[in-house]
Amino acid sequence: MIKPPSWLDPDGIFGMDAPTTCTNASTCGWRGAGCTGEKPADREEDNLGCVSQWYSNWTFIPGEPTIEDDSPLRTYKLACDMNRLISGFDSCKQMPWRAPGSAPIWSPCGVDGGNPQGCPAGNPGKAGCVGGGYGHGPDGRSLKGNTQPTQWHVGEIVEVAFGITANHGGGYQYRLCAVPEGGFKDLTEDCFQKLPLPFVGATQWLQYGSNESDRVTIPAMRVSNGTVPAGSEWTRNPVPACGGIEGGGKWDVAGLCIGSQFPPPAPGAKGFYGPTIVNPDAGSGLRSLSVVDQVQVPHHLNPGEYVLSYRIDCEQTPQVWNQCSSITIVA
Numbered sequence: 001m002i003k004p005p006s007w008l009d010p011d012g013i014f015g016m017d018a019p020t021t022c023t024n025a026s027t028c029g030w031r032g033a034g035c036t037g038e039k040p041a042d043r044e045e046d047n048l049g050c051v052s053q054w055y056s057n058w059t060f061i062p063g064e065p066t067i068e069d070d071s072p073l074r075t076y077k078l079a080c081d082m083n084r085l086i087s088g089f090d091s092c093k094q095m096p097w098r099a100p101g102s103a104p105i106w107s108p109c110g111v112d113g114g115n116p117q118g119c120p121a122g123n124p125g126k127a128g129c130v131g132g133g134y135g136h137g138p139d140g141r142s143l144k145g146n147t148q149p150t151q152w153h154v155g156e157i158v159e160v161a162f163g164i165t166a167n168h169g170g171g172y173q174y175r176l177c178a179v180p181e182g183g184f185k186d187l188t189e190d191c192f193q194k195l196p197l198p199f200v201g202a203t204q205w206l207q208y209g210s211n212e213s214d215r216v217t218i219p220a221m222r223v224s225n226g227t228v229p230a231g232s233e234w235t236r237n238p239v240p241a242c243g244g245i246e247g248g249g250k251w252d253v254a255g256l257c258i259g260s261q262f263p264p265p266a267p268g269a270k271g272f273y274g275p276t277i278v279n280p281d282a283g284s285g286l287r288s289l290s291v292v293d294q295v296q297v298p299h300h301l302n303p304g305e306y307v308l309s310y311r312i313d314c315e316q317t318p319q320v321w322n323q324c325s326s327i328t329i330v331a
Helices: 077-087 189-193
Strands: 054-057 150-153 157-163 171-178 203-208 215-219 234-236 289-296 304-313 319-330
Touching (some): 157 304, 171 189
Parallel strands (some): 150 319
Antiparallel strands (some): 157 289, 171 234, 171 304, 203 215, 203 289
């Protein structure tokens, strides 16, 4: 999440609304993967403290998929079908995006490394995690919040955005929860599920780089049937990963992404890890791409201090990624 800035970017250095003094493309927020502070000496993981490393790992939907096998909401059907032909097993059937919002998570603000109880659970070590990440990272609810909370008005239509580092497909939602009396540590997924923010309109935008004038309008694909909480609206990640069985494992000699999991919504808007060229004209790479939506702040909210939780349920991997941001709601 890069708009509003997340708790991983407490001073708003990396986000879309970063100060104009942020001129280095390798550290400015539209790349979506800036790191905060120095890595503690007792941790060896490269991604500790980075914006892109806060999630719940190895989580699956508890029931049957509500996004059907042939649904246009699928974001990894090509790779999943290839895997099924090879293994005889549908590895994507229980992935979080197949029933949005139903997969359990460790924290509504994410966990650094995705495996707070170790790998497997109870293992005191940091490594050995099936599906990625590392063990015993801090809970996002232990972070201090934003130094300057974003201000939203009751009933206002506001803009939100996220960037992509590893494109695991799926779809996402933005939710609010009032700050509990006990502080951030008492935030719960149940609280956020009570206040999902409805998306506004049938369009969204892809923004290349930091310039808002460099936007492409695309149709949004949303779903509210079979979601958790019931009737809540989720939006499909509109940027497809590369084609191939791994979604990003095949490149041509120029380092370009071969094929895509579904048709890109705009020329070059596809990618995964590596030096993918997202915008051939700008040559900016996948991390220069932001996905922008508008959401509605509910009219019935009481003014006060809130937390915004961004949740994206993956389809390629058994992972749910979360981040939080401090929001002040005013009348």
